[in-house]
Amino acid sequence: MIHTSEIECPHCHSNDLVKNGKSSNGTQKWQCNSCKKHFRLDYRYKAWEAGTKEKIIELTLNSSGVRDIGRVLHISKDTFCAVLKKNAKNQPLFFDK
Ligand SMILES: [Zn+2]
Incomplete structure (x- = not known):
């Protein structure tokens, strides 16, 4: 279980994140509440x-x-x-x- 406090937005480095569904390969997608940008969190993170x-x-x-x-x-x-x-x-x- 990934807790949002352990990750940050790659764009603005905010921890204010919400889950935004999953991509086709099951990767968790996130939306940043600060800059409103979307990003994915996977092993590459x-x-x-x-x-x-x-x-x-x-x-x-x-x-x-x-x-x-x-x-x-x-x-x-x-x-x-x-x-x-x-x-x-x-x-x-x-x-x-
Ligand atoms: Zn952001």
Whole structure:
């Protein structure tokens, strides 16, 4: 059972959330009462917990393999790639190294 106090809106980081049905694959959908945006909470959310993105980037810069990073952070390769892709969008220079 996920309690709303443990999650936050990915848009405005509010904890004022309401359940908003489920997606076709059974993922819980939420609506934020603060910014009124919708988002889904699934296993990928773990990658966005505080500091995880930074850890992924740090491990990547230290030349850790995808498998090592997944083992350390308990995330899937897909999650890892999604984080890197998103990060690459925000920081285009990241992949130029
Ligand atoms: Zn919000």
